[in-house]
Amino acid sequence: MEPTAIIRKTPADWRVAPNFSDYGAERARFDWNAVAASLTGPMGVNIGWAATDRWLATKKAERVAFRFLAAGQPPKEMTYAELARQSNRFANLLRQLGCAPGTVVFVLAERIPELFVSVLGSLKCGCVASPLFSAFGPEPIATRINLGRGKVLVTTDLLYGRKVAGWREAMPTLQHVLLVAAEGGQTAVPGTHDFASLMAAASDAPVAGVTAAEDLALLHFTSGTTGTPKGAMHVHAAMLTHWATGYYALDLHPDDIFWCTADPGWVTGTSYGIIAPLLHGVTSLVDREEFDAERWYGILQDQGVTVWYTAPTAIRMLMKAGAELAQRYRFPALRFIASVGEPLNPEAVWWGKEVFGLPIHDNWWQTETGGIMIANTPAFDIKPGSMGRPLPGVEATIVKRNEEDDVSVIDTPDVEGELALKAGWPSMFRGYLNNEERYRKCFAGPNHEWYLTGDLAKRDADGYFWFVGRLDDVIKSAGHLIGPFEVESALMEHPAVAEAGVIGKPDPVVGEMVKAFVSLKKGWEDSEALRRELLAHARKRLGAAVAPKEIAVLASLPRTRSGKIMRRLLKARELGLPEGDTSTLEGGA
Numbered sequence: 103m104e105p106t107a108i109i110r111k112t113p114a115d116w117r118v119a120p121n122f123s124d125y126g127a128e129r130a131r132f133d134w135n136a137v138a139a140s141l142t143g144p145m146g147v148n149i150g151w152a153a154t155d156r157w158l159a160t161k162k163a164e165r166v167a168f169r170f171l172a173a174g175q176p177p178k179e180m181t182y183a184e185l186a187r188q189s190n191r192f193a194n195l196l197r198q199l200g201c202a203p204g205t206v207v208f209v210l211a212e213r214i215p216e217l218f219v220s221v222l223g224s225l226k227c228g229c230v231a232s233p234l235f236s237a238f239g240p241e242p243i244a245t246r247i248n249l250g251r252g253k254v255l256v257t258t259d260l261l262y263g264r265k266v267a268g269w270r271e272a273m274p275t276l277q278h279v280l281l282v283a284a285e286g287g288q289t290a291v292p293g294t295h296d297f298a299s300l301m302a303a304a305s306d307a308p309v310a311g312v313t314a315a316e317d318l319a320l321l322h323f324t325s326g327t328t329g330t331p332k333g334a335m336h337v338h339a340a341m342l343t344h345w346a347t348g349y350y351a352l353d354l355h356p357d358d359i360f361w362c363t364a365d366p367g368w369v370t371g372t373s374y375g376i377i378a379p380l381l382h383g384v385t386s387l388v389d390r391e392e393f394d395a396e397r398w399y400g401i402l403q404d405q406g407v408t409v410w411y412t413a414p415t416a417i418r419m420l421m422k423a424g425a426e427l428a429q430r431y432r433f434p435a436l437r438f439i440a441s442v443g444e445p446l447n448p449e450a451v452w453w454g455k456e457v458f459g460l461p462i463h464d465n466w467w468q469t470e471t472g473g474i475m476i477a478n479t480p481a482f483d484i485k486p487g488s489m490g491r492p493l494p495g496v497e498a499t500i501v502k503r504n505e506e507d508d509v510s511v512i513d514t515p516d517v518e519g520e521l522a523l524k525a526g527w528p529s530m531f532r533g534y535l536n537n538e539e540r541y542r543k544c545f546a547g548p549n550h551e552w553y554l555t556g557d558l559a560k561r562d563a564d565g566y567f568w569f570v571g572r573l574d575d576v577i578k579s580a581g582h583l584i585g586p587f588e589v590e591s592a593l594m595e596h597p598a599v600a601e602a603g604v605i606g607k608p609d610p611v612v613g614e615m616v617k618a619f620v621s622l623k624k625g626w627e628d629s630e631a632l633r634r635e636l637l638a639h640a641r642k643r644l645g646a647a648v649a650p651k652e653i654a655v656l657a658s659l660p661r662t663r664s665g666k667i668m669r670r671l672l673k674a675r676e677l678g679l680p681e682g683d684t685s686t687l688e689g690g691a
């Protein structure tokens with residue numbers, strides 16, 4: 103199939119009627135206030151309440167909220183009612199420890215039930231939850247806890263011994279460390295509390311108190327793809343976006359079995375691994391293990407996943423594992439697939455059609471936006487390679503930055519510029535931790551109404567947005583501006599290429615020369631002839647001005663732990679420059 107062909111949506115595509123089918127009408131009708139009204143209750147605007155207690159008087163109370171999977175163990179299930187009780191206990195426990203609203207609670211754990219309970223319980227009592235990725239080394243953990251002035255840390259006894267104990271002195275704000283015993287039972291480590299004992303002693307009645315829409319709720323660190331990770335602060339009203347996007351972009355229906363593969367240490371894993379599915383009352387799968395192609399196909403098949411939200415890196419790894427493996431599985435329950443985190447190459451969208459019989463719906467957002475902003479949805483055809491159209495409640499445009507904090511909006515279709523969003527959607531970040539100046543600089547135009555995303559994109563005449571690259575990654579070569587995504591996608595069309603990362607390398611003649619790094623699919627070997635073939639393939643697809651002049655084959659590309667190709671590292675290594683902050687590098691310390 104031509105990668106540039108359109109994937110048409112017809113009613114026959116849907117096993118159940120999608121939530122979203124008339125793009126224009128739904129956007130015109132949409133009202134954030136109506137969403138707010140449906141999610142507000144006795145605890146005010148409170149994510150923890152809306153996600154759990156809101157269901158207690160309904161049949162959902164006994165539905166499984168989370169099914170936790172781990173290799174070699176039977177699944178553990180937790181109903182909405184149980185999750186409500188457990189998170190109440192944790193909220194009461196925090197109150198007993200003297201945690202006032204606004205206290206920052208860090209959670210450092212593998213994807214275990216206590217992580218989910220701690221996040222929701224923190225939210226219920228007005229504390230700010232900040233889940234950290236459990237594979238971080240001691241230094242990135244300490245840096246983040248210090249930046250956030252964390253007072254409470256929930257972790258496991260094993261992680262504490264390996265990563266935290268030796269650094270306690272270096273974290274002066276940390277007053278309470280709660281340890282979950284990895285093997286069950288109790289812990290008795292000096293200077294810490296036993297999580298299970300404190301929970302058992304705490305009441306499971308709702309905590310008193312209310313939170314307001316603008317109260318701080320979550321602290322998330324960005325992926326560190328382009329530099330030192332930034333702390334983005336979000337408020338309780340963010341759940342309005344989580345609900346709306348779960349409805350429009352993930353098409354969540356009440357009976358769904360939903361699997362978001364992201365770790366809660368990244369914003370996707372919290373917004374869509376915890377909050378959005380609970381707001382919709384669906385059952386979510388949480389797998390404790392890391393990526394494994396056979397395991398993942400097995401989960402999709404055996405657990406009867408209906409809606410799957412994953413990332414391009416995982417899709418590329420499944421593609422790399424080969425078609426024969428996929429053919430051993432069947433996915434009759436699966437009805438909707440979405441992806442986020444990086445541009446999704448057209449090849450991958452088509453691959454979804456082949457393997458699952460379903461296209462993959464790419465969507466775009468950032469830690470700063472708190473939720474999905476631009477998406478391919480059931481409501482319109484897919485143009486593979488495009489990230490789709492702005493969702494109801496979201497206004498997006500392309501701008502050019504002028505002097506100071508002024509921008510001009512580019513109305514002409516197909517012209518590249520910076521992607522900007524009209525400020526004011528509920529999950530917009532409310533600040534960068536300890537960096538007011540940087541936050542201010544993200545907004546421009548009259549009344550600072552445009553949030554500037556730092557991503558380059560263009561919009562076509564049908565209103566679809568196309569990702570070009572990050573401002574930091576764009577290559578300037580002989581007067582052209584070249585977005586790495588276009589070059590990477592062209593390389594990915596070659597059957598040998600599993601993944602590609604493209605950088606600009608300083609060149610005295612053309613300014614920057616395009617250099618590509620690729621890794622190969624199973625069964626292919628690096629050779630001079632193959633590299634020449636890949637360069638020729640790219641030249642044919644892209645023309646000589648845009649195609650790479652050099653190519654190198656690597657066993658794998660450097661990636662963030664959230665799965666994004668780190669072009670800045672490819673570049674630093676190529677040029678022999680310092681690598682900068684590598685705290686989020688996969689496989690790093």
Ligand code: ATP
Nearest residue numbers: 324325326327328329443444445465466468469569
């Ligand atoms: P840092 O800001 O620390 O450099 P990061 O930007 O990778 O890291 P995230 O907030 O996790 O941190 O990622 C958001 C970015 O990921 C977006 O700004 C965009 O560049 C990229 N991205 C996410 N989804 C898509 C998508 N569907 N298509 C293209 N790019 C995407």
Ligand code: MG
Nearest residue numbers: 324328468556
């Ligand atoms: Mg970013």
